[in-house]
Amino acid sequence: MLVNADGLVFVGKRIDNREGDWWQMPQGGVDPDEDLADAVLRELAEETGISSNLVSLIGRIDEPMRYDLPEDLVGKLWGGKYRGQEQTWFLARFAGAxxxxxxxxxxxxxxxxxxxxxxxELPDLIVPFKKRVYRTVVEGFRSLV
Structure with a gap:
């Protein structure tokens, strides 16, 4: 979750789903032997172009969160290799513009x-099968935002 100085959260519209009105926070995979905090900063830079010197990691939800894909998407996403994801969420403060x-x-x-x-607003913007995760992230970081 990337928040700016006004306490607002960055969301992006996925380029591979332009027709839908779904918005999500940046997320990404962790390379083998990569530190989770390093992965957060790398993925954030890849997806938003934001340099790590403009970001401070200020929180983490230690308990991994999981979600499953709906049956109609299983086998269609991620090369058909996965049925869902396990995620560890961090809160980052953006000091840029x-x-x-x-x-x-x-x-x-x-x-x-x-x-x-x-x-x-986050749970209303994400695809339905990720709403539970987004609600948990919002509650987990509420006091820090």
Whole structure:
């Protein structure tokens, strides 16, 4: 969860789902033997173009969260190799400005547009099968945002 100085959260519209009106927070995989905090900063830079010197990690939910794909998506996403994900969530404070964001920083880009939203809006913006995770993340970081 990336928050700015106003306590708003970064969400991006996935480039591979332009027709849907679903927005998500940056997320990504962890390379073998990669430290989780290092993975957070790397993935954030890849998906948003935000340099790690503009970000401070200020929180972590230690208990991993899991979700399963709906049956109609199993076998269609992630090369058919996975039925869901396990995620460890971090809270990061963004000390930059919008001109520091570059959605084309990585090839291929993850997001086609972004916006800043109030934390309580997050569960209404994400695809339905991730709502429970987003509610838990919002509650877990509420006091730090």
């Amino acid at each position: 919008d001109h520091h964001i570059d959605l084309d920083a990585h090839d291929p880009p993850e997001f086609c547009e972004y916006r800043w939203v109030a934390p309580d």
